[in-house]
Amino acid sequence: MEKAPRSNDLRTRVGGQSGLERRPLVHVRLDDVDHRLLAALAEDARLANNALAQKVGIAPSTCLARVRRLRDEGVLRGFHADVDPALAGRPLQAIVAVRMHGAARSRLKAFLRELAELPGVMNVYLLGGAHDFFVHVAAPDSDGLNDFVIENLSANPGVALTETNLIFEHVRASWY
Amino acid sequence: MEKAPRSNDLRTRVGGQSGLERRPLVHVRLDDVDHRLLAALAEDARLANNALAQKVGIAPSTCLARVRRLRDEGVLRGFHADVDPALAGRPLQAIVAVRMHGAARSRLKAFLRELAELPGVMNVYLLGGAHDFFVHVAAPDSDGLNDFVIENLSANPGVALTETNLIFEHVRASWY
DNA sequence: TATGAAACAGCATAAGT
DNA sequence: ACTTATGCTGTTTCATA
Numbered sequence: 001m002e003k004a005p006r007s008n009d010l011r012t013r014v015g016g017q018s019g020l021e022r023r024p025l026v027h028v029r030l031d032d033v034d035h036r037l038l039a040a041l042a043e044d045a046r047l048a049n050n051a052l053a054q055k056v057g058i059a060p061s062t063c064l065a066r067v068r069r070l071r072d073e074g075v076l077r078g079f080h081a082d083v084d085p086a087l088a089g090r091p092l093q094a095i096v097a098v099r100m101h102g103a104a105r106s107r108l109k110a111f112l113r114e115l116a117e118l119p120g121v122m123n124v125y126l127l128g129g130a131h132d133f134f135v136h137v138a139a140p141d142s143d144g145l146n147d148f149v150i151e152n153l154s155a156n157p158g159v160a161l162t163e164t165n166l167i168f169e170h171v172r173a174s175w176y
Numbered sequence: 177m178e179k180a181p182r183s184n185d186l187r188t189r190v191g192g193q194s195g196l197e198r199r200p201l202v203h204v205r206l207d208d209v210d211h212r213l214l215a216a217l218a219e220d221a222r223l224a225n226n227a228l229a230q231k232v233g234i235a236p237s238t239c240l241a242r243v244r245r246l247r248d249e250g251v252l253r254g255f256h257a258d259v260d261p262a263l264a265g266r267p268l269q270a271i272v273a274v275r276m277h278g279a280a281r282s283r284l285k286a287f288l289r290e291l292a293e294l295p296g297v298m299n300v301y302l303l304g305g306a307h308d309f310f311v312h313v314a315a316p317d318s319d320g321l322n323d324f325v326i327e328n329l330s331a332n333p334g335v336a337l338t339e340t341n342l343i344f345e346h347v348r349a350s351w352y
Numbered sequence: 353t354a355t356g357a358a359a360c361a362g363c364a365t366a367a368g369t
Numbered sequence: 370a371c372t373t374a375t376g377c378t379g380t381t382t383c384a385t386a
Contacts, residue, residue, distance in 0.1 A: 028263050038264060041257035045221045050379060059355050064380075077258040081217035083351065087204050087251040088214060095301060095310060109345070116349040125271060125312075126345035134271060134341075136301075165310075169285070169302035173292040175259060226363065235371045240364070 028073050033058060035176070037066055038075065042175040045079035082172065090120055090138035092145050093167035096153060097131040104158025108132065111156070118152055120144075131163075204249050209234060211352070213242055214251065218351040221255040258348070266296055266314035268321050269343035272329060273307040280334025284308065287332070294328055296320075307339075 030038075036056040040047060047055070053063035070076045085093060100108060112124045115135055123136035135153070139145035145164070153162050206214075212232040216223060223231070229239035246252045261269060276284060288300045291311055299312035311329070315321035321340070329338050 030264065035264075038257065038259050042259055043256070045255040045257045048379065060379080061356080061381075062354050065354090073263065075260055075263045077260050079221040079255065079257050080219070080348075081214065081221045081255050082253040083214050083218055084251055084253050087249065088206065088211075095303070112345070112347055116347045118349075119352050121349040122351065123349060124345075124347040125341075125343050126347075127271070127341045128344055129341035130339065131341065163306065165301075165303045165305035165307065167301050168304055169288070169300075171288055171292045171300040171302075172256075173294075173297040173299060175298065176295055224363065236363085237365075237372085238370055241370095 028075055030075070034066065034070060034075075037063070037070065039176050041067075041076065041079070085120075085122070085138035090140050090144075092139045092141055093122075093170060094137055094139070094145055095165045095167060096135045096137060096149055097163040097165065098133050098135065098153055099130075099160045099162075100132045100158050101160045104156075105132070107158065111158070115152065118148070120148065136167075204251055206251070210242065210246060210251075213239070213246065215352055217243075217252065217255070261296075261298070261314035266316050266320075268315045268317055269298075269346065270313055270315070270321055271341045271343060272311045272313060272325055273339040273341065274309050274311065274329055275306075275336045275338075276308045276334050277336045280332075281308070283334065287334070291328065294324070296324065312343075 033056055037052065040052055040055050049064050049067070050060050052067070053060040056063070058066070067076070085091070104111075108126065112126060112133060115121055116124050118137075120138045120140075121135060122138055123134075125134040125136075127133055137145070137148055139148055149162055149164055153159050209232055213228065216228055216231050225240050225243070226236050228243070229236040232239070234242070243252070261267070280287075284302065288302055288309060291297055292300050294313075296314045296316075297311060298314055299310075301310040301312075303309055313321070313324055315324055325338055325340055329335050
């Protein structure tokens with residue numbers, strides 16, 4: 001039996017999920033233990049398997065298998081550090097609401113993908129409703145924000161209008 | 177020498193930052209290595225110190241000290257698992273824009289704090305602009321979403337109007 | 353399917369250069 | 370800031386219930 005190079009299954013195959021590609025929409029049955037695992041990892045993604053197992057009351061080996069299953073099924077999409085944009089040089093956050101011209105809607109998803117790659121862009125939400133999408137962006141200053149909106153949004157001929165909402169506070173909820 | 181119970185410094189003192197409390201607004205100088213560390217951890221929060229060090233091209237001990245500094249300074253706010261709401265039983269996401277009555281604005285922050293604790297609430301954004309805040313929420317179904325808006329938002333006498341935007345796609349950007 | 357033990361590998365941590 | 374060295378912990382497999 002060839003020995004695979006020890007792949008820490010909790011850490012590998014993380015990321016690489018843009019959120020834009022269509023997912024097979026499987027239904028996953030999650031029991032109470034699974035929910036506790038998800039809650040614990042949502043709160044602290046760096047919990048070691050041992051500590052995690054103890055926290056939810058199962059054996060480490062069982063815990064490892066459960067978490068691997070959750071990852072393989074796609075319930076656990078990844079593990080990310082939460083960086084404070086203000087302290088990382090981007091103290092000015094905004095949510096820019098954008099409406100497109102009707103003809104440009106076919107290229108919308110590709111456009112969003114490009115936007116998500118731009119520096120400072122934190123989230124992009126494709127919407128149904130009065131606006132077509134929201135861009136959550138963090139900028140170094142007011143000029144930077146203005147430049148972002150003008151150069152990356154308004155400059156696009158498909159963009160009909162933008163509405164910039166400054167963010168005064170952002171509370172990231174604990175999820176459940 | 178008393179042996180402190182091995183505290184993995186990368187994992188301790190994580191969480192407990194709601195985002196609502198006022199921060200001392202210190203300026204942090206980040207060099208290129210720091211930015212690479214943040215980017216790497218934002219992409220995969222479970223990278224072990226060794227692997228992280230190798231990835232950014234510094235020694236493990238240096239890496240440990242750097243990351244600890246980033247955490248102590250508040251640049252690294254925490255490490256969170258990214259759970260797919262759809263596969264976890266909440267396939268319907270929305271961003272609800274809310275405007276308050278003028279008189280109710282003084283209690284706004286406390287209100288947001290309460291909202292953030294509700295099941296399904298993922299983000300709350302306090303805004304300046306046409307709306308007072310946005311609530312990013314994930315609901316089990318259309319009824320659940322409706323109930324959330326009515327019971328937790330419209331029911332509040334301070335709420336003047338709500339505008340629910342369904343989310344078709346959510347792209348979480350790679351941060352930088 | 354979950355558990356527990358055992359073995360191994362790999363990591364955090366603290367010296368010293 | 371790097372290198373080295375050392376306990377020690379976490380991961381992993383396998384046998385068992």
